[in-house]
Amino acid sequence: MKKETIIAIFLGIAFGGFLAFFLIVKNKEIQLNKNKIIAPTGLITQSAVKSNIVVTPLEITEPNDGAIFDKNSVEIKGKVSKNSLIVIQSPIKDLVFKNEKEDFSTDFPLALGENVIKIVVYPSDKQLRSQEKDLRIYYLEEEL
Amino acid sequence: MKIKLLYCYIVILLIGVFANSAFGQTVEENAVQDLKEKVASKVAEIRKKNNKAVSGRVINRSGAAIKIKTSEGDDFDIKLQESGLTKYYQITGAQQKELDVEDIEKDSYILVTGVINDKTITANSVFTDQQFLSGNGKISEVNAEDYIIKVITADKTVYSLSIETYTKQQIVNIKTLEMERIGFSKIKEGDSVHFVFKISGDEKNNEYSADKILVIPQEYFIK
Numbered sequence: 001m002k003k004e005t006i007i008a009i010f011l012g013i014a015f016g017g018f019l020a021f022f023l024i025v026k027n028k029e030i031q032l033n034k035n036k037i038i039a040p041t042g043l044i045t046q047s048a049v050k051s052n053i054v055v056t057p058l059e060i061t062e063p064n065d066g067a068i069f070d071k072n073s074v075e076i077k078g079k080v081s082k083n084s085l086i087v088i089q090s091p092i093k094d095l096v097f098k099n100e101k102e103d104f105s106t107d108f109p110l111a112l113g114e115n116v117i118k119i120v121v122y123p124s125d126k127q128l129r130s131q132e133k134d135l136r137i138y139y140l141e142e143e144l
Numbered sequence: 145m146k147i148k149l150l151y152c153y154i155v156i157l158l159i160g161v162f163a164n165s166a167f168g169q170t171v172e173e174n175a176v177q178d179l180k181e182k183v184a185s186k187v188a189e190i191r192k193k194n195n196k197a198v199s200g201r202v203i204n205r206s207g208a209a210i211k212i213k214t215s216e217g218d219d220f221d222i223k224l225q226e227s228g229l230t231k232y233y234q235i236t237g238a239q240q241k242e243l244d245v246e247d248i249e250k251d252s253y254i255l256v257t258g259v260i261n262d263k264t265i266t267a268n269s270v271f272t273d274q275q276f277l278s279g280n281g282k283i284s285e286v287n288a289e290d291y292i293i294k295v296i297t298a299d300k301t302v303y304s305l306s307i308e309t310y311t312k313q314q315i316v317n318i319k320t321l322e323m324e325r326i327g328f329s330k331i332k333e334g335d336s337v338h339f340v341f342k343i344s345g346d347e348k349n350n351e352y353s354a355d356k357i358l359v360i361p362q363e364y365f366i367k
Contacts, residue, residue: 066196066197066198068195068196068197068257085321085360085364087280087316087338087358087360089278089280089338089340089358090278090340091276091278091340091355091356094314094323094338094356094358096316096321096323096358097321098321111238112235112237112238112239112240113235113240113255113271113273113274114199114255114273114275114276116276116277116278117278118278118279118280118338120280120338122336122360122364122365126364126365126366129298130280130298130336132280132298134278136199138197138199138255138257140197140255140257140269140271141240
């Protein structure tokens with residue numbers, strides 16, 4: 001066999017191998033792009049972990065539900081995730097604010113008699129559901 | 145001379161005895177008064193500690209007993225004390241005036257304070273009051289012809305709220321978080337809403353007239 005023929009066969013095999021390798025890699029990429037990912041990606045998992053860490057359930061530490069007061073205002077104290085939008089509503093007052101710290105506290109007026117107060121919190125992560133608590137407290141002028 | 149000295153001694157002794165007796169009496173009286181005040185203050189403290197409140201609508205009224213149903217659906221028996229021990233009042237706005245026991249009628253909304261033992265309350269005071277409900281949810285329907293909005297809450301209850309001329313309508317400015325007055329045309333399906341209404345007990349199909357609404361626009365949640 002001539003020397004040129006051997007070189008040509010060798011180059012042919014090398015080029016064929018290279019082309020085959022290129023086609024296999026490209027095909028694999030195309031298949032991966034077509035398939036739907038079932039398992040969570042790293043980014044989503046990270047975000048979920050982050051959300052789990054950040055969320056603090058709404059807790060009202062003061063006043064207790066059913067409490068009786070002899071003055072026309074009360075300090076509402078509670079705990080919830082930072083930077084949440086807090087809405088406190090009663091028949092005589094509406095209050096909307098964001099909490100810079102987890103603990104929050106605000107003065108709230110009371111009407112004579114029963115006060116039905118709704119406290120709703122919208123977390124800063126807007127994908128998360130709102131949380132709510134009801135308070136039924138009483139401002140009464142009675143002689144004990 | 146000796147006799148004079150003896151008289152003087154007796155007189156001084158008698159003055160001392162009287163002064164001591166009078167002073168002793170005052171000290172004793174003060175001690176008794178202090179004790180009385182302490183007892184009264186302790187009794188008031190214990191009564192205050194045991195004094196709880198429950199509210200509900202009167203479902204049965206007979207003699208010295210009342211039965212109420214709370215908004216959570218629990219029944220409580222109220223024992224009315226005789227000889228003026230239970231006081232009755234009516235709350236109207238910021239005023240309260242005394243009532244007679246006969247003024248507490250069936251279907252009235254009352255607040256009762258007293259000592260609670262399981263589902264029985266020995267009443268110290270009974271107040272008639274207006275029942276309110278505060279809630280929140282998402283606006284699922286806006287009826288611009290009849291000025292009615294339908295609101296679905298987190299527990300899937302649907303309220304039909306009529307917006308009246310007296311209804312205070314506000315919206316939260318999503319940039320400043322200030323509350324601003326709005327008209328009905330600004331209310332959109334999909335907005336979150338907080339509401340307050342009165343309950344008279346005669347309503348049907350969860351239809352109420354709103355006292356006030358506070359809208360949080362849906363744009364706040366897609367910011």
